[in-house]
Amino acid sequence: MEKWYLMTAAVLLGLTVRWTVSLNSYSGAGKPPMFGDYEAQRHWQEITFNLPIKQWYFNSSDNNLQYWGLDYPPLTAYHSFLCAYVAKFINPDWIALHSSRGYESQAHKLFMRATVLIADLLIYIPAVVLYCCCLKEISTKKKIATALCILLYPGLILIDYGHFQYNSVSLGFALWGILGVSYDWDLLGSLAFCLAINYKQMELYHSLPFFCFLLGKCFKKGLKGKGLVLLIKLACTVVASFILCWLPFFTEREQTLQVLRRLFPVDRGLFEDKVANIWCSFSVFFKIRDILPHHIQIMISFCFTFLSLLPACIKLTLHPSPKGFRFTLVSCALSFFLFSFQVHEKSILLVSLPVCLVLSEIPFMSTWFLLVSTFSMLPLLLKDELLMPSVVTVMAFFIACATSFSIFEKTSEEELQLKCFSTSVRKYFTCFTFLPRIIQHLFLMSVITMILLTTMTVTLDPPQKLPDLFAVLVCFVSCLHFLFFLVYFTIIIMWDSKTGRSQKKIS
Amino acid sequence: MAAFGIATGGSNWFSALALGVTLLKCLLIPTYHSTDFEVHRNWLAITHSLPISQWYYEATSEWTLDYPPFFAWFEYALSHVAKYFDQEMLNVRNLNYSSSRTLLFQRFSVIFTDALFVYAVHECCKCIDGKKAGKELTEKPKFILSALLLWNFGLLIVDHIHFQYNGFLSGLMLLSIARFFQKRHMEGAFLFAVLLHFKHIYLYVAPAYGVYLLRSYCFTANKQDGSIRWNSFSFVRLISLGLIVFLVSALSLGPFLALNQLPQVFSRLFPFKRGLCHAYWAPNFWALYSAFDKVLSVIGLELKLLDPNKIPKASMTSGLVQQFQHTVLPSVTPLATFICTLIAMLKRKASF
Numbered sequence: 001m002e003k004w005y006l007m008t009a010a011v012l013l014g015l016t017v018r019w020t021v022s023l024n025s026y027s028g029a030g031k032p033p034m035f036g037d038y039e040a041q042r043h044w045q046e047i048t049f050n051l052p053i054k055q056w057y058f059n060s061s062d063n064n065l066q067y068w069g070l071d072y073p074p075l076t077a078y079h080s081f082l083c084a085y086v087a088k089f090i091n092p093d094w095i096a097l098h099s100s101r102g103y104e105s106q107a108h109k110l111f112m113r114a115t116v117l118i119a120d121l122l123i124y125i126p127a128v129v130l131y132c133c134c135l136k137e138i139s140t141k142k143k144i145a146t147a148l149c150i151l152l153y154p155g156l157i158l159i160d161y162g163h164f165q166y167n168s169v170s171l172g173f174a175l176w177g178i179l180g181v182s183y184d185w186d187l188l189g190s191l192a193f194c195l196a197i198n199y200k201q202m203e204l205y206h207s208l209p210f211f212c213f214l215l216g217k218c219f220k221k222g223l224k225g226k227g228l229v230l231l232i233k234l235a236c237t238v239v240a241s242f243i244l245c246w247l248p249f250f251t252e253r254e255q256t257l258q259v260l261r262r263l264f265p266v267d268r269g270l271f272e273d274k275v276a277n278i279w280c281s282f283s284v285f286f287k288i289r290d291i292l293p294h295h296i297q298i299m300i301s302f303c304f305t306f307l308s309l310l311p312a313c314i315k316l317t318l319h320p321s322p323k324g325f326r327f328t329l330v331s332c333a334l335s336f337f338l339f340s341f342q343v344h345e346k347s348i349l350l351v352s353l354p355v356c357l358v359l360s361e362i363p364f365m366s367t368w369f370l371l372v373s374t375f376s377m378l379p380l381l382l383k384d385e386l387l388m389p390s391v392v393t394v395m396a397f398f399i400a401c402a403t404s405f406s407i408f409e410k411t412s413e414e415e416l417q418l419k420c421f422s423t424s425v426r427k428y429f430t431c432f433t434f435l436p437r438i439i440q441h442l443f444l445m446s447v448i449t450m451i452l453l454t455t456m457t458v459t460l461d462p463p464q465k466l467p468d469l470f471a472v473l474v475c476f477v478s479c480l481h482f483l484f485f486l487v488y489f490t491i492i493i494m495w496d497s498k499t500g501r502s503q504k505k506i507s
Numbered sequence: 508m509a510a511f512g513i514a515t516g517g518s519n520w521f522s523a524l525a526l527g528v529t530l531l532k533c534l535l536i537p538t539y540h541s542t543d544f545e546v547h548r549n550w551l552a553i554t555h556s557l558p559i560s561q562w563y564y565e566a567t568s569e570w571t572l573d574y575p576p577f578f579a580w581f582e583y584a585l586s587h588v589a590k591y592f593d594q595e596m597l598n599v600r601n602l603n604y605s606s607s608r609t610l611l612f613q614r615f616s617v618i619f620t621d622a623l624f625v626y627a628v629h630e631c632c633k634c635i636d637g638k639k640a641g642k643e644l645t646e647k648p649k650f651i652l653s654a655l656l657l658w659n660f661g662l663l664i665v666d667h668i669h670f671q672y673n674g675f676l677s678g679l680m681l682l683s684i685a686r687f688f689q690k691r692h693m694e695g696a697f698l699f700a701v702l703l704h705f706k707h708i709y710l711y712v713a714p715a716y717g718v719y720l721l722r723s724y725c726f727t728a729n730k731q732d733g734s735i736r737w738n739s740f741s742f743v744r745l746i747s748l749g750l751i752v753f754l755v756s757a758l759s760l761g762p763f764l765a766l767n768q769l770p771q772v773f774s775r776l777f778p779f780k781r782g783l784c785h786a787y788w789a790p791n792f793w794a795l796y797s798a799f800d801k802v803l804s805v806i807g808l809e810l811k812l813l814d815p816n817k818i819p820k821a822s823m824t825s826g827l828v829q830q831f832q833h834t835v836l837p838s839v840t841p842l843a844t845f846i847c848t849l850i851a852m853l854k855r856k857a858s859f
Contacts, residue, residue, distance in 0.1 A: 392533045
């Protein structure tokens, strides 16, 4: 592409920010006996390197599942094994069975951070760059600006390079999947997405849109001819990739079941800790966890989740388009986040990725959502002592988006993609012209509230009777935002057909 | 909302550049810092806890005050903010004290004083004429200059990682240059005089300043072909420049003159006892000279031309800071380096 040097500068800036954030503390630093996610990843390297595959997911004297037992699918285990292999060359003490528990040193931290950077550089970043280069109907400068903003998204940087996780691998594979499927490389796209699911089972949040989009494509091609062929090919690809990833675990039924039990701990309850979803916010007023029996909780969660995402998915199946696909990814993932079972606050990243992809289409609302998503993880970030990098990266992201997209000038109905919706409403209420104004005011209020809550959480001590006050407030406020965004994105999807068909845009 | 939009609008790239690099500097806070961090903490302690008469005599720490008085006053001003962060850093006996609050304060002081650098860059950009520039932002000379200056990675590494205050000092120098472009020569001269009393290493460029001011300010008119019109020399201007330099120097060195401490101050400022090359070699001529001397001495030893007993053990390459003699080539005295520098500069000045 022309101006490749500017894209290189954007990528290098993204890498610089990532590496400087990684200088800070990580989850569970210096906090025995359990430590945190950093120790979990190190422990998985220890387990996968020293024990045979058959024992990875089982409880044994060498593998105590209570101490950070493996609860991600096999690809994570293979990745840990690969990292452990490299670690053995540098310093075997890092992964020595039993004796390396709680191992912490500067050299080890450098190694672990490097593994995150390498995974990011190999999988996520090329996907982002390719996605932005392939964007249609926008100038080269806007493509590069989009790439810069996506790479500067604070949530992913802080969780991967601060707290310590490997979300960039699963999100990167998912993005390759989205790219493949959007540009008619259906088989490769499905393969990439299967790899994503087999890395982190939370990617199942994205699976329905993929399924509906591909099914819709098959229907369009005609189920009697090419469509059926495509359907069969896709089914084979999915089955083959699953078999390939799970091969060592398909040898015995017990192996497969145990892995599934570790991946989907249905005994654990509606939610854990403080998370910005409906159930946690609802339980502030009504202790739903204690009152309702377990299976009723699962059913209610299931019903709400599927009711909220069904309209968008049906629409996508009937009218498959890449644009509809992207927006359905957002609303589906958001529905799952808000209503599903055992959601962790980090799962908001699964919603943030599709929102990053629509950044160039609705910059104002996307920027707003991405800011809120980072804010919703505030209690976690404060626990990891990441206040300074959080504030700085959020400000950098905001400035990047504001200067690249001039977001405050793009708040008309047309630009918010609400034109059709407003026109429809105006048929019944002719005075419905104040939507952009309302949204602008809401944005201002939202930013002020977030800044206020952050300042209060950092400077004040919570009252003795309510020690979790600030964390709960953050979750509650974030949840309200997310509900608003769910309604907004659903409106865009449902009212999109008229614009899509009349203007005959190739989006 | 519209006002917000204008403030962050796409046309305000300078603010975006300045804010962006400031945020990057904040991210560099937890990086490695060198002994210069302790140097500046020590100077905060000295200027805060001791009377002026002790500033250039205090030697509890090995990092004695060796910058001119204005910098000492600057540290004194900073120390009054420092006491709200961590009182302990202002204790002269707390050697190598680096609590997290001390680190935060020191880092933020560098970031904050860089505001002068940003302002100076802004002034320099105003002096650049972009007539030939295209519509592209990245092709405008103003943008290129701002990006190269504000995002100068050498400055970022030395100031925000290694730890020094070159940002705001370079800001002073850039501002004085900008003032020359804006034909405000007296202000430019004043700013440079002040700068010299902040960090005397800028004496390196003092001859250039001197000759420029002489030629462009003291000679008020040119002949038609651009050469000097000798009879347009203005003594008034020369004297006013001299007066500025004199007044600034008086303000800086006056108190120490009154205390009869000038020799001590100068011995701190110009420590010739430290030797020809620093512990870490600067890539200059004398480094090459010393390296060549080392190579010759090795060859000489191999060919048995030199007596091993006569060669001093501590050579230049051992990283020590001290005076010593060269082995094969003639030793270099401070006077010799001064004469060499002068000759090199004169060739340039002649073409002025």
